[in-house]
Amino acid sequence: MSDTFIIQKSLLCWYRKERRDLPWRRSQDPYAIWVSEIMLQQTQVKTVLPYFDRWMKAFPTVEDLASAPESKVLKLWEGLGYYSRAKNLKKAAGLVRDQYAGRLPSTRKEILALPGIGPYTAGAILSIAFGMRAPVLDGNVKRVLSRLLRLNENGKTSKSEKILWAEAERLLPEEDVGDFNQALMELGAQVCLPQKPQCMICPLKKICQAFLQADVENFPPPKPQPVIQKIEVSAAVLFQNGKVYIQQRVENGLMAGLWEFPGGKIEEGESPEECIVREIREELGPEMEIEEKMTTIRHSYTQFRVTLHVFKGRLLSDNITPTACQSWKWVLPKKLVDYPFPSANVKIIKLLQ
DSSP states (O other): OOHHHHHHHHHHHHHHHHOOOOGGGGOOOHHHHHHHHHHTTTSOHHHHHHHHHHHHHHOOSHHHHHHSOHHHHHHHHTTSOOTHHHHHHHHHHHHHHHHHTTOOOOSHHHHHTSTTOOHHHHHHHHHHHHOOOOOOOOHHHHHHHHHHTTOOOOSOSHHHHHHHHHHHHHTOOSSOHHHHHHHHHHHHHHTSOSSSOOGGGOTTTTTOHHHHTTOGGGOSOOOOOOOOEEEEEEEEEEEETTEEEEEEOOTTSTTTTOEEOSEEEOOTTOOHHHHHHHHHHHHHSSOEEEEEEEEEEEEEOSSEEEEEEEEEEEESOSOOOOOSOSEEEEEOGGGGGGSOOOHHHHHHHHHHO
């Protein structure tokens, strides 16, 4: 009995007993599986669950998503981050509707041509939804393969990535490929953890080379940690006749299409108060009078940490000429929840409610 066969059989048996009951695993709908895979990119399952449920109720089919206003799509995505994922989902849904009659294509070439779908997502959809013999390679699978085969690879370089893809493909069974790929991912998420892996309950411990050599902690080799940039920002909640000013971010920038309160980065030697007065003058035209500091919000993104100083104020002139946005509005505070905002701004809205 080959090692490959043992790995396949052991992993599939374990998965069928221990797998988590997740909503996208109860469906064979390629669209639902596609949505779940996009949401799960760099996002934990527990975070995705309520978003997936709301999304599928709002957009149960490809056609529903393709015809939905982008603002509604972004609003339902609010808080998940990496908003380009939502934009690409909508764009791809339009292509699937127009070019494939609303049915997700089932060939690797066609599915990779859709916006937002790379090799990993393509492999997951093709294997899980269509039963095709296609490998997957996410962070969990890289870690499992590195330890299981005692490979000194972490996927950091293209050469390392290529080696791991080849091993993922080599281990694929002829049947039950979707379950096998999900089993690899599930093992990495539940047992073969980055820190303190649960080796004693692992179904592959008798064949895992790193475990047998007692050096699991050395695999995979560590990646260089990204430098976390710290940013200080000031923002203004401007009131006029009971309404609040908001503006929409430009289409070609970070978090494009989302709404926000005006403001910007604090320059060297500048106080938060000086910053917001300058930013409002530069962005809107008139001077601003600060009435009070409402709060300080700290929010973490993948590669930067933001400290947001929030000020309540009013403009000293009604004549504004916004220059740093694609659209702007004065809205009632209770209506702010209808617009998609970056996560840090959502905290301001909750304060206003």
